[in-house]
Amino acid sequence: GAVVSQHPSWVICKSGTSVKIECRSLDFQATTMFWYRQFPKQSLMLMATSNEGSKATYEQGVEKDKFLINHASLTLSTLTVTSAHPEDSSFYICSARGLQGSNTEAFFGQGTRLTVV
C-alpha cells in the first residue's frame, strides 16, 4: 500500500510552547488528510479534515485556534499544537486519502506521541 510518513514519532515539550507535526504522503498525492487523536485505551477520534489548498474542517469540540492545520500541498499537511498544556498530551495520527475517490482506503502515518511537561 501507499506510504504516509509522520514526523516526529515522539516529542516532549514544555507547557506553553508550540509543537508542529508533519504528515507526508510519499508515493501518492493526498487530496484529503485527516488528523486523529488517540487517548490511552480509547479509539481514534477525528479532529479535523483538510483538503489541499483550503481551510480545515474541524470536528465539534476541537479548538481550531489551538490545533492549527495546514495542507499547503498534495503531499504535506502539518498539525501545530499551540501553547501546549499537559492535557494535550496524546497520540496524534494522520491519514491521507488519494485522488482515486472518496470511499477509498486511507493510509495512516505511524503516529506522534506528544508529551507536554
Place this chain on the structure above:
Amino acid sequence: GDSVTQMEGPVTLSEEAFLTINCTYTATGYPSLFWYVQYPGEGLQLLLKATKADDKGSNKGFEATYRKETTSFHLEKGSVQVSDSAVYFCALSRIRIGLIFGKGTKLSVKP
C-alpha cells in the same frame, strides 16, 4: 450521526481458536466498512474492507461480510496465531468524511 460499535475487549484466546469480533454500525446511506489492525508499537494498517452490501473482505485468514440488513461487519478468523495479537478497529467511511472508528478490541493469543 454515524457511529461504529464493536465488542469490548480484551479478548484472550488460545492459539488455533476461532475468533469473532462483533461490529455494528449506524449510518445513513451506504458507507464503506473497514477493519484496521494496530500491532504493538506500530501504526494502523488496513486489514480488510468492503464497499457494498454482501461484499466479503478477506486478508491473512481474516474475513468480514458487509451485512446491510443487520448493519454489521463482524470480523472472523478460523484459527488464530500468537502473531495475531493486536488491537482491531472497525471503521466506516462516508464521502468526504474521515473514517469513524469503533473503540477497538484488544486481542491476545496465548501459545
